[in-house]
Amino acid sequence: MTTPRLSVKDLHVQFPVRSGHRKQTLRAVDGVSVDLKPSEILGIVGESGCGKSTLARVIAGLTEPAHGSVELDGRPLPPRRTVQEQRAIQMVFQDPGASLNPRLTVGAVLTELLHRHGIVDRARERERAEDLLRRVGLPARAYDARPRQLSGGQRQRVGIARALAVEPRLIVADEAVAALDVSVQAAILNLFADLRVSLALSMVFISHDLSAVQAICDRVAVMYLGKIVEVGSVDELFSAPGHPYTRALLAASPSLEETAAVAPPLTGEPPSPLRVPNGCRFHPRCPLAVEKCHIAEPQWEMQGEHRTACHRAWEVDDVTAAGARHPRGIALNP
Numbered sequence: 001m002t003t004p005r006l007s008v009k010d011l012h013v014q015f016p017v018r019s020g021h022r023k024q025t026l027r028a029v030d031g032v033s034v035d036l037k038p039s040e041i042l043g044i045v046g047e048s049g050c051g052k053s054t055l056a057r058v059i060a061g062l063t064e065p066a067h068g069s070v071e072l073d074g075r076p077l078p079p080r081r082t083v084q085e086q087r088a089i090q091m092v093f094q095d096p097g098a099s100l101n102p103r104l105t106v107g108a109v110l111t112e113l114l115h116r117h118g119i120v121d122r123a124r125e126r127e128r129a130e131d132l133l134r135r136v137g138l139p140a141r142a143y144d145a146r147p148r149q150l151s152g153g154q155r156q157r158v159g160i161a162r163a164l165a166v167e168p169r170l171i172v173a174d175e176a177v178a179a180l181d182v183s184v185q186a187a188i189l190n191l192f193a194d195l196r197v198s199l200a201l202s203m204v205f206i207s208h209d210l211s212a213v214q215a216i217c218d219r220v221a222v223m224y225l226g227k228i229v230e231v232g233s234v235d236e237l238f239s240a241p242g243h244p245y246t247r248a249l250l251a252a253s254p255s256l257e258e259t260a261a262v263a264p265p266l267t268g269e270p271p272s273p274l275r276v277p278n279g280c281r282f283h284p285r286c287p288l289a290v291e292k293c294h295i296a297e298p299q300w301e302m303q304g305e306h307r308t309a310c311h312r313a314w315e316v317d318d319v320t321a322a323g324a325r326h327p328r329g330i331a332l333n334p
């Protein structure tokens with residue numbers, strides 16, 4: 001079996017928060033395990049606040065977990081990483097403008113990184129930086145541009161070049177296309193797909209946009225309230241979702257090319273991670289919840305490599321298709 005490029009094991013991230021005089025612990029990531037193969041793109045989806053960015057930051061070494069480990073190519077990475085260890089996993093953020101110094105030219109940003117990490121000698125820095133620009137679809141003359149002279153899409157390409165400059169083994173893209181116009185989004189997605197082939201790039205791709213995930217990811221993990229509740233190949237998960245939450249997310253995403261999901265829309269907000277429900281954490285919003293769901297946390301149900309944490313995994317298809325009623329009497333299809 002190939003060693004995974006990335007292996008996240010039982011990761012927990014907790015934040016101390018105060019409400020009034022009370023100190024509480026917010027469980028932002030609550031026991032996440034997932035692998036990523038070399039050259040694979042893994043999507044992570046889920047509603048706002050479910051812990052996607054926190055997970056991304058731990059993978060990239062920017063936030064320390066309370067428990068659990070992150071392994072790269074079979075080697076555990078310490079929670080506090082050296083500069084060399086930081087180099088191996090790079091993030092691409094939603095708003096590259098915010099992290100680019102307006103006074104520095106693109107060339108200065110890239111050459112400073114190349115220098116700091118000793119990637120090429122001074123004499124070859126410019127050539128290498130222009131090479132990176134070409135790789136991300138920018139003309140070599142972008143070397144002398146300042147961020148304000150670039151469009152949003154061009155700035156994001158600089159953000160990607162900056163991540164690639166240090167020759168990472170993994171990129172974590174957190175809502176990297178969310179702030180861009182639709183046509184620019186498509187161009188950046190194409191760029192990621194090209195880079196995966198040309199550089200054998202592995203990537204964690206976090207997005208609210210399921211059609212973007214469908215377009216470029218191989219596999220997808222669905223998060224709910226700090227936990228992964230379903231993982232599978234994009235084809236399997238989109239055509240035969242096993243978890244009621246996944247079904248609801250898919251059904252609420254009209255831009256998807258095709259999905260077999262028929263489900264009532266999600267109602268209400270997810271509960272606060274300060275008050276994670278007992279049993280299955282989705283039970284207060286789940287149209288299929290039964291008594292057991294209130295008490296026992298569901299274990300993984302497997303269909304090959306497609307796994308779903310639900311006491312009624314894959315049952316939902318028949319129930320919704322038949323327009324049946326919930327065992328406790330709640331109509332599934334209004």
Ligand SMILES: Nc1ncnc2c1ncn2[C@@H]1O[C@H](COP(=O)(O)OP(=O)(O)OP(=O)(O)O)[C@@H](O)[C@H]1O
Nearest residue numbers: 015017026028047048049050051052053054055273
């Ligand atoms: N530094 C922090 N201190 C306290 N709480 C935090 C901190 N960072 C994140 N959280 C909380 O952790 C939970 C997960 O947040 P996170 O940003 O990871 O979610 P997300 O899935 O990325 O959401 P979005 O889709 O809106 O980006 C949220 O309840 C958030 O308020």
Ligand code: SF4
Nearest residue numbers: 280283286293310311
């Ligand atoms: S375990 Fe129960 S409550 Fe949770 S998703 Fe499955 S059916 Fe719904």
Ligand SMILES: [Mg+2]
Nearest residue numbers: 052053054174
């Ligand atoms: Mg986020």
